[in-house]
Amino acid sequence: MGFPFKLSGTRDRQHYVFRSYLLPWTTNEQIWVVRQGKIFPANVLKVAVERHFYKLQELTQEDITLLRRVAMDGAPKYVQDRCETLIATFTLPFTIKKLIDPTNPELMSMSSLLDERIINTEEELHCDVEEGLLPALSDMLRDNADFYSDDDQSQEFLHAICLQYMRTKKRREALRALTRIPVAGADITRFGNLLSLMLALRLADSLYRDRAKFKIVLLDNQTDVPFITGDQPIINVHATLGPGVPERLEFFYPLSPQKAMLLLETSNRAPSVVSADEIRRFNDLIIQNSHEQVFSNSREYLEIQFL
Numbered sequence: 001m002g003f004p005f006k007l008s009g010t011r012d013r014q015h016y017v018f019r020s021y022l023l024p025w026t027t028n029e030q031i032w033v034v035r036q037g038k039i040f041p042a043n044v045l046k047v048a049v050e051r052h053f054y055k056l057q058e059l060t061q062e063d064i065t066l067l068r069r070v071a072m073d074g075a076p077k078y079v080q081d082r083c084e085t086l087i088a089t090f091t092l093p094f095t096i097k098k099l100i101d102p103t104n105p106e107l108m109s110m111s112s113l114l115d116e117r118i119i120n121t122e123e124e125l126h127c128d129v130e131e132g133l134l135p136a137l138s139d140m141l142r143d144n145a146d147f148y149s150d151d152d153q154s155q156e157f158l159h160a161i162c163l164q165y166m167r168t169k170k171r172r173e174a175l176r177a178l179t180r181i182p183v184a185g186a187d188i189t190r191f192g193n194l195l196s197l198m199l200a201l202r203l204a205d206s207l208y209r210d211r212a213k214f215k216i217v218l219l220d221n222q223t224d225v226p227f228i229t230g231d232q233p234i235i236n237v238h239a240t241l242g243p244g245v246p247e248r249l250e251f252f253y254p255l256s257p258q259k260a261m262l263l264l265e266t267s268n269r270a271p272s273v274v275s276a277d278e279i280r281r282f283n284d285l286i287i288q289n290s291h292e293q294v295f296s297n298s299r300e301y302l303e304i305q306f307l
Contacts, residue, residue: 010119016168017048017233018130021137024256025229025297032302034294039302047293048231050169054122054193058094059087062185069183071198079205083198090194093117122193126167133160140255145216155208161251161263162204165234166196170291207249212266214250219260223276226257226298228283230290237262237285252282257297 022044025031030041059067064087072080093114102111136147136157147153165171175192188195207214221227238248251263260282262270274282287294287305296302 008116010116011123012051012119013045013049014051014053014123015049016053017164017229017231018126019044020130020134021233022047022229022295024141024259025295027297032296032299034296034302034306035292037306039299039306041299047295048169052119053169054119054126056090056093056118056121056193057190059091059191059194060185060187062183063187063191064091066181066183066186067191067195067198071195071202075202076205079201082201086194086197089121093121122197125197126163129160129163132156133164136160137255140216140218140261141259143218143220143259145218145261148211148216154211155204158207158211159200159204161234161253162207163197163200165236165251166200166203168232168291170232170289171196173291203249207263214263215266217262217264217270218272219262219270219274219282220272221258221260221274221279223274223279225276225279225283226296226301227254227260227279228257228286228294228296228301229254230286230295231293232289232291233286235285235289239289252285254282254286 022031023029026044029044031044031047033040033042033047067087068083072083075083097111097114100107100110102108133156136153139145139147147157172192175195176188178188181188219227234251234253236246236249237252238250239246248265250265250268251261253261253263255261260274264270283305294302294306
């Protein structure tokens, strides 16, 4: 008898900015893109995407030791438990593969399923989180942020935006550029994606516990200057482009050409209706923080900015 589970196919094209988020900037699913100094239209399914971007890597014990030290030390027990679940999920396919003989005809389907899990597991995790974020995105586009006052909804929202903040290609390459690895034999190219997930959990938990110190301000654009977005769509407005960790965190997240979100400390004031100059300032931050791609609904605006 063969292995009883059926293969569903690998998800080869894996996005680090998801399609539903980008749709408000599209016309017939076409979005204007700036990449390598060129402006062109592209189908929204073909931007911020890379083949097997989330493919799991086999981890060593040294990798896991460093993961626990960096991402779990000092975390609440419930966060540590979720991190351990991630470690178990990401390492299980490799553990099972070592126990089976892939040349055994009875086990060939199991081996293929494990290969599929190695490619699909993290992609499916992000799809689930994206699905949970959609109601909040829809509410904010309608100028409604009441979900933030609900414990469960705010927890899901904060996890989703922290995950989007950490999951991008820019964040991955920044992690891989780290040269001081305090555990000999550990390799961040193997565990960087898992580290991003665990750091997102830590950040989201911190924001959730301190959520009374923050508020959502929805910015309304009534000008002819559109909000733009990029392949790093959520940015910390207090982060610099140089080395070091910023002392404060407040998120800016464009939602459409006409709407954006600020997650601000409650003591800070921000008008809900923004001027063209303020929009240009936010757009400049998106451009400065982008990695390879900037997106807009307006070719003309991109030409003004880049040509």
